[in-house]
Amino acid sequence: MKGKTPLPKRYIMGLDGGGTKTVCAIADTDGNIIGYGRGGPANTHFVKWEIGISSFDKAIQEALVSANLGAKPALDAICIGSPTPKDVYLPVLEKQIVFRGPLITAGEARAALASAHTQPWGLVIVAGTGSFAWLKTRDGREHIIGGWGALLGDEGSAYWIGREGIKAAIRAHDHRGPETTLTQAIMDVLELSDLRQLIWEVYRGNLKYRHQVAALSPVVAAEAAEGDIVARDILHRAAYELSLLATSCATALNAQHEVLPCVLSGGVFAAEELIIKPLEAFLQESLPNVTILPNRAPQIVGSCAIALSELGIKLTDALLSKLQCEIEKAQSQYSANHSH
Numbered sequence: 032m033k034g035k036t037p038l039p040k041r042y043i044m045g046l047d048g049g050g051t052k053t054v055c056a057i058a059d060t061d062g063n064i065i066g067y068g069r070g071g072p073a074n075t076h077f078v079k080w081e082i083g084i085s086s087f088d089k090a091i092q093e094a095l096v097s098a099n100l101g102a103k104p105a106l107d108a109i110c111i112g113s114p115t116p117k118d119v120y121l122p123v124l125e126k127q128i129v130f131r132g133p134l135i136t137a138g139e140a141r142a143a144l145a146s147a148h149t150q151p152w153g154l155v156i157v158a159g160t161g162s163f164a165w166l167k168t169r170d171g172r173e174h175i176i177g178g179w180g181a182l183l184g185d186e187g188s189a190y191w192i193g194r195e196g197i198k199a200a201i202r203a204h205d206h207r208g209p210e211t212t213l214t215q216a217i218m219d220v221l222e223l224s225d226l227r228q229l230i231w232e233v234y235r236g237n238l239k240y241r242h243q244v245a246a247l248s249p250v251v252a253a254e255a256a257e258g259d260i261v262a263r264d265i266l267h268r269a270a271y272e273l274s275l276l277a278t279s280c281a282t283a284l285n286a287q288h289e290v291l292p293c294v295l296s297g298g299v300f301a302a303e304e305l306i307i308k309p310l311e312a313f314l315q316e317s318l319p320n321v322t323i324l325p326n327r328a329p330q331i332v333g334s335c336a337i338a339l340s341e342l343g344i345k346l347t348d349a350l351l352s353k354l355q356c357e358i359e360k361a362q363s364q365y366s367a368n369h370s371h
Contacts (some may be wrong), residue, residue: 032246035175041107041342042100044128045334047111047142048087048120050160051189051242051298055090056361057098057106061345062353064335066144067102069094072242074160075117076180080119087120091127110338112142112177112330125250137337139330140165140175143296146333146355149293149346154321156310158269158279159297160245162188164276168286175278177314178257181241186272189299193247195230195265196254197238203261211261212254216253220250228346245298252302266306274313290320294328328355329362 040059047054053073057066070086070093072078093155095104110119117136120204124134137145144167162185163177181190200217202208204226218226221237231236238247255262281287293314300307307323313369314321332354339344 035093037117043110043132043335043338043342044091044094044106044111045142045331045336046087046090046109046111046120047139047329047331047334048083048090048111048115048323049073049139049330050077051245053086053090053113054329055087055094056331056335056358057094058339058354058357060339060342061090062335062339062350064354064355064357064361066094066096066098067358067365068095068097069365072160072240073119075115075119075230077241083115083119084123087115091123094344095127103127103129105129105131105192108338108341109133110133110137110142110334110341112137112334112337113138114139114167115198129135133362133366134237135339135341136339137334139296142312142330142333142337144294144333145336145340145346146296146328146330147294147351148292149348149351152264152279153294154272154277154291154318155296156272157296158187158189158299160184160189162191162273162276164273164280164295166277166280166284166286166291168289172284172286174258174280174283176283177276181244187269187276187299189245189248190241191272192246192265192269192299193253194249195268196247196262197244199261200226201229204252209261212257213251213262216246216250216254221326222249232326248299252305255302255305263305266302267309270306270309271313273310274317277314277321278317287318288320291318291322293321293323295323296330300327320333326351326355329358332358 053070072088073083075083168256188266200214
C-alpha cells in the first residue's frame with residue numbers, strides 16, 4: 032500500500048513596522064524561525080512615505096533571502112503589527128510573495144499582547160519610539176489612550192526620555208538646573224566638542240527625526256544605572272506618565288478593579304527595574320488588580336503568533352516561549368552578520 036502524500040509545508044510571516052525599525056520574520060508551523068530581516072523606521076506619520084516603503088522592502092527582502100524559499104514563495108498567513116497604512120507595505124508584499132492565505136492587520140497593541148499572553152484580552156503599555164496604552168476587556172470592549180506623536184504627547188516614550196535627557200544636559204550646562212553626567216554622556220555619544228552643537232543636530236542634523244532622539248533613551252538609562260539623580264528622575268517621571276496612560280484607559284472602560292494581565296512592550300523597558308519598579312508602584316495605587324507579566328518578548332513574536340493562530344494553531348505558553356527563543360537567536364545572528 033502506498034503511503035499518504037505528505038502535506039505541503041506551511042509558512043507564515045510576521046511584520047513589525049514602528050517608529051525606529053521594521054522587523055520581518057518567517058516561521059514554519061512548529062514555531063521555527065527560518066527567515067529574519069530588518070529595515071529602518073516605517074511609521075509614515077513621522078517619516079516620509081518612501082522611507083516607510085524602503086524599510087518594509089529591506090526587511091522583507093532580507094527575511095526571504097535568509098529563509099531560502101525560492102523566488103516569490105507562497106505564504107499561508109501574514110500578520111502586520113504596525114500603524115503604517117496598507118498602501119505602504121501591500122505593494123512591497125505583492126511584489127515579493129504569493130498570498131496563499133490571509134493578510135491580518137493586527138496593529139501594535141494586539142501584536143504586543145499576543146507576544147506574551149495567550150488570551151485576546153488584557154492591558155498593554157507600549158513605550159517604544161512613541162507611547163500609548165491599550166486595553167481590551169474580557170467582554171471585548173477596547174480603548175486606547177496616547178499615541179499622539181512627539182509634538183502632542185508620547186510621554187514616557189524613548190523619544191520623550193531622550194528629549195528630557197537633552198534638556199537636562201542643556202540646563203546643567205547653562206547652570207539653570209542640577210549637574211548631571213548626562214551632559215558629557217550625550218556629548219560623547221554624539222561626538223560633540225561643544226554642547227551648543229546640539230542646536231544644529233536637533234534642527235538640521237542627526238537628531239532631526241524622532242527615532243534619532245529616541246536613540247538617546249538608552250544613554251539616559253545607562254546614566255541612571257550609574258546613579259545619576261537627574262537621569263533617575265527622568266525615568267521615574269516616565270514611569271508616572273506611562274501609568275497615567277494605563278489608568279486613563281481602564282477608567283474609560285470602567286475597568287479599574289478588573290483583574291488584568293499587563294504586557295509591557297517597547298525598548299524603554301530595557302531599563303528594567305529602573306522604570307518597571309516605579310511603574311508597578313504607580314499602577315498598584317490606581318489599578319490594584321493589574322499584574323505586570325514578566326515576559327517582555329519583542330512585538331514581532333506576537334505578529335508571528337497571530338499569523339499562526341489564523342492557521343488554526345493553538346497559542347500556548349510553550350509556543351510563545353519557543354517563538355521568543357527563535358527570534359532572539361535570529362536577532363543575535365543578524366547582529367553578528369551585520370556588525371561591520
